[in-house]
Amino acid sequence: MSTFLTLTLNPALDMATRTPQVRPTHKLRCTTAEHYPGGGGINVARVLHRLGSPVQAWYLAGGPTGERLQTLLQAEGVQTQAQPIAGQTRENFSVIEDSTGQEFRFVLPGPKVQTAEWQACLHGLAAVQPRPQWLVASGSLPPGVPDDFYAQLARQARHQNQQLVLDTSGPALSSALQAGVGLLKVSLRELRELTGQALAQPAQWAIAAHSLVAQGQAQMVALSLGEQGALLATPAGVWQAAALTVPTDEGTTGAGDCFLAALVWALAQDHPPAQALAWGVAGGTAALLSGGTRLAQPHDIHRLQPQVRVHSVAKLC
Numbered sequence: 001m002s003t004f005l006t007l008t009l010n011p012a013l014d015m016a017t018r019t020p021q022v023r024p025t026h027k028l029r030c031t032t033a034e035h036y037p038g039g040g041g042i043n044v045a046r047v048l049h050r051l052g053s054p055v056q057a058w059y060l061a062g063g064p065t066g067e068r069l070q071t072l073l074q075a076e077g078v079q080t081q082a083q084p085i086a087g088q089t090r091e092n093f094s095v096i097e098d099s100t101g102q103e104f105r106f107v108l109p110g111p112k113v114q115t116a117e118w119q120a121c122l123h124g125l126a127a128v129q130p131r132p133q134w135l136v137a138s139g140s141l142p143p144g145v146p147d148d149f150y151a152q153l154a155r156q157a158r159h160q161n162q163q164l165v166l167d168t169s170g171p172a173l174s175s176a177l178q179a180g181v182g183l184l185k186v187s188l189r190e191l192r193e194l195t196g197q198a199l200a201q202p203a204q205w206a207i208a209a210h211s212l213v214a215q216g217q218a219q220m221v222a223l224s225l226g227e228q229g230a231l232l233a234t235p236a237g238v239w240q241a242a243a244l245t246v247p248t249d250e251g252t253t254g255a256g257d258c259f260l261a262a263l264v265w266a267l268a269q270d271h272p273p274a275q276a277l278a279w280g281v282a283g284g285t286a287a288l289l290s291g292g293t294r295l296a297q298p299h300d301i302h303r304l305q306p307q308v309r310v311h312s313v314a315k316l317c
Helices: 040-050 063-076 115-126 149-159 170-179 188-193 202-214 253-270 275-288 299-308
Strands: 006-010 012-019 034-038 055-061 079-084 090-097 103-106 135-138 163-167 181-187 218-222 230-234 237-241 310-313
Touching: 006 040, 012 063, 012 149, 034 040, 034 063, 040 055, 040 063, 040 135, 040 253, 055 063, 055 115, 063 079, 079 115, 090 149, 115 149, 135 253, 149 163, 149 170, 163 253, 170 181, 170 188, 181 188, 181 253, 188 202, 188 218, 202 218, 202 230, 202 237, 218 253, 218 275, 230 275, 237 275, 253 275, 275 299, 275 310
Parallel strands: 006 055, 006 135, 012 090, 055 079, 135 163, 163 181, 181 218
Antiparallel strands: 012 034, 090 103, 218 230, 230 237, 237 310
16 A cells, blocks of 8 residues: 555656856757656655655656656656646756856746546546555646646545645645645745735744644645745644755755655654654755755665754744
């Protein structure tokens, strides 16, 4: 039985390269491109697999790009379920500028998905047997998929007693929160958009995250803060962790997905919130040590986790 099932409606074939300097109108001579299977849920599944958790990655795929994506995932040993679509799976492109260390990420919208295609995916998830304990839905919605797709998925997961973990943004996120999710992962920018508040101070971050829990929109909220660490809000309280200092010369692509993977991996093993948050920060930090979307390696996650410092924020009512 798979403990985890991840869902990626808008996967991508990720290409990563480097160039000395990014300048307009000039031909930019790049290093040989590296290719990786990409998309939020796929990245989470790759890290969960490396950590030894039973996981199956579900995703929509079409065309030669979708076939290449499947080949790359099989090479990593990740169990998959590709739902065929008529459109071609998108490609994303990232470039690291050697002179500054900055990363430039070019993200395409993805193919238009037909109604019958996304409905088949939803119905297929409902029929999975045996049911996984955790359902991780991560990433944007491709064109053609309605804004309330994740809300429909949330209601379906609740009916089947599954823990739905959601990492998305915009109208899809707002709609899903009205239905309620098990664990919500957001960035500070996304939390600001949700609340309509500036959230300039750490105390305000904790209050805003915990308010989503208190309102029943999420059972837990994981807030990733980049260089300022991360925060986890639960009904029992709020915990905050400082970031670890590591080089970021290889880019930050996939760090949020690695944070989420390590966090849910720890929660599934019944680690208390503070420890689970430490694992999450270790996972996100480990991703910074790899280029492209190679993602976090388990030995780095285990090495970094004891270094993470977590403190409790006063319980908020």
